[in-house]
Amino acid sequence: MQNHTRWNGMLYATGSALYALSVVVFSAPADIAPGGAAGLGVLANALFGVPMGLTILLINVPLLWAAAKKVSRRYALRSAVCLVTASVMMDAGASVVVPYTGDRLLAALCGGLLSGLGVGMIMTRGAGTGGSDIAALLLQKRWEHLSVGRWLLALDAAVIALSVPVYGELSAALYAAIQVFVSSTVIDRLVYGREEGRLLLVVTAYPQEVCRAASETIARGATIVRATGGYQGDQKALVLCAVNRLELPLLKRAVREVDERAFAMIVPTKQVVGEGFLVETD
16 A cells, blocks of 8 residues: 555656646747646746746636545545646746757647646546646546547637737647647547457357456456357357457457357457456545
């Protein structure tokens, strides 16, 4: 338990640092408002000289309160820790780190990569960095068919639009859109990539042997469902086994070795929750 807590703490700190660096090194120096609370912080800093981290903290107070009500107090507390860490690093790092002043496209790409890695690392451990990622998670709980990354894109569009009158150029919004797209894509891969899987359905005369092969080959359990053939009415066995993408070819080969006449169907799954896959945190 202590090792698990320490590991979470390391990921929270690392993710917060990456998120802060993406803003102070790439986004703000390149006049890119990367959407969400961070984007509003960058715009407030450009207009009024207000510290970006302080602005982000103030914006997130009502969001954290909503998260405590709608998600869980534990999630809100974890997110508050990450938010404070990132905000302090952001304001402290603004006077210490060397900003990138080169090509704005590279700034958008690198900023999106760092931001996506940071926020994604934090999200995989059941927390957030505040702003649009908490709002996106709240919305995703209401409309589960849309991923967190897609909600982030929608929410960040409004902040990106605000950057046009602030900076007086359309290119600011275009570069911000590139950064947000990169960031949301990385977040989707980190948050959902580990949850994606494949469901292998095997019609076989040797169900017990197929289950044994799954256990011995990839250490996965399987379920046997009794079925009836639709044409001849004969009794059959259907074996169901959830696997990840790397395990699929190994299990296919093992099934073929057990029963050359097996009829197999492979169904892509968006999310697999349970032992050996994603374990949801409150």
